[in-house]
Amino acid sequence: MQSSFQSADRTPIGFGCGGCGCGMLLAALTLAVLVMATASTGGALPVVKPDPARPDIVITVQDAFIKQAIVRSVPGGALKDVTVKFQTGGVIAIQGRVETTLLGQTLSAPFSLAMRLAAQNGRLRVDVGKVEVAGNEVVSAALQGTLEGLGDQASQMINKELVAGLGGDAYIMDVTTDDRRMIVRARWTGP
Amino acid sequence: MNVNRWLGLLIGLLAGMFLCCAGTAVILSLGGTASPVPTLSVVPSNATLDVAIDEAYLSRTLAQNAKGFPSPWPILGGQMNLQPGNQATFTVLVDGPLGRMAVTGRLTFGVTQGRLNIHIAEVKLGAIPVTGLIEFFVPGLETQINAEANQQLQERTAGAGVTLLGVTTDDQFLRFYFTEQ
Numbered sequence: 001m002q003s004s005f006q007s008a009d010r011t012p013i014g015f016g017c018g019g020c021g022c023g024m025l026l027a028a029l030t031l032a033v034l035v036m037a038t039a040s041t042g043g044a045l046p047v048v049k050p051d052p053a054r055p056d057i058v059i060t061v062q063d064a065f066i067k068q069a070i071v072r073s074v075p076g077g078a079l080k081d082v083t084v085k086f087q088t089g090g091v092i093a094i095q096g097r098v099e100t101t102l103l104g105q106t107l108s109a110p111f112s113l114a115m116r117l118a119a120q121n122g123r124l125r126v127d128v129g130k131v132e133v134a135g136n137e138v139v140s141a142a143l144q145g146t147l148e149g150l151g152d153q154a155s156q157m158i159n160k161e162l163v164a165g166l167g168g169d170a171y172i173m174d175v176t177t178d179d180r181r182m183i184v185r186a187r188w189t190g191p
Numbered sequence: 192m193n194v195n196r197w198l199g200l201l202i203g204l205l206a207g208m209f210l211c212c213a214g215t216a217v218i219l220s221l222g223g224t225a226s227p228v229p230t231l232s233v234v235p236s237n238a239t240l241d242v243a244i245d246e247a248y249l250s251r252t253l254a255q256n257a258k259g260f261p262s263p264w265p266i267l268g269g270q271m272n273l274q275p276g277n278q279a280t281f282t283v284l285v286d287g288p289l290g291r292m293a294v295t296g297r298l299t300f301g302v303t304q305g306r307l308n309i310h311i312a313e314v315k316l317g318a319i320p321v322t323g324l325i326e327f328f329v330p331g332l333e334t335q336i337n338a339e340a341n342q343q344l345q346e347r348t349a350g351a352g353v354t355l356l357g358v359t360t361d362d363q364f365l366r367f368y369f370t371e372q
Binding site: 011012013014015016017018019020021022023024025026027028031032034035036037038039040041044045046047048050051054055056057058059060061062064065068069072160161164165166167187188 | 207211
């Protein structure tokens with residue numbers, strides 16, 4: 001009886017089960033070899049090192065954006081009909097009207113100013129140049145300090161926005177303008 | 192040896208290989224097919240500010256941060272290659288069970304209602320597509336990537352008061368287009 005059972009255990013079904021296992025193993029090994037042959041790599045990926053001469057980010061600003069920023073920066077909507085024109089050399093010419101109400105009377109005077117933007121030690125530097133109000137140039141020795149203060153304030157304001165947007169490790173490389181736009185190139189100095 | 196036994200062995204061997212191949216086919220079908228290449232995005236006409244990020248910087252960022260990405264296997268590094276048509280290919284090195292392996296894939300970029308939409312269009316382990324398996328191994332990966340990218344965008348543009356209008360790619364730059372709110 002036992003002999004008959006052992007004999008039955010070595011039937012073709014038993015061999016078939018063994019073969020099935022071997023077949024699955026063989027197919028799995030083939031698949032593994034296929035994956036290894038196509039995906040396996042001994043080397044590392046090339047390391048991209050930062051190039052100090054190449055910007056990581058290029059910001060292009062249209063005149064409409066600057067105009068909106070200037071109008072928003074003066075509370076109460078005092079600036080009207082503002083136009084912004086870019087000139088070469090990082091110069092931005094701004095024109096418009098200042099409007100204010102005094103004793104129920106609305107007073108309005110045209111103004112124009114030119115400012116030059118440049119990169120200085122990784123930050124944006126704003127220098128306010130010629131300022132005209134009601135057609136009269138208001139640059140004088142007495143006002144020069146005020147203009148410098150205005151430039152400093154504008155520099156601080158713009159750099160604060162830049163740090164908020166780009167992070168503290170952003171380094172402004174250069175600022176250029178053509179007749180249509182202003183382009184700021186920067187890189188990150190962090191790791 | 193009984194002929195029946197040899198026959199049983201042969202049938203079993205073939206059946207085993209068939210089962211394994213069928214199983215692999217099922218798994219690969221779960222891997223899904225690659226998403227079609229998106230149509231070329233045009234520059235929004237009302238954009239007043241555009242920000243272009245260099246491919247080399249994106250590659251450096253991917254390489255530096257790859258180790259922190261969710262993955263079934265440890266990630267050793269990565270690089271990104273921008274291509275025209277709102278897409279980028281990537282290569283990520285993983286320390287897999289079969290050794291160091293390269294996972295390649297393709298991302299597509301779009302903007303929907305002011306939000307950046309990054310889509311994992313294709314992922315391959317060597318020559319084997321595993322796109323659909325990403326959701327199985329790393330559930331919610333795409334959602335997580337999009338949430339983090341949009342949070343960073345929002346934080347970085349909040350002061351400027353701008354809205355995202357569109358995104359394009361070329362060989363070198365990933366460009367975001369904004370307009371003032």
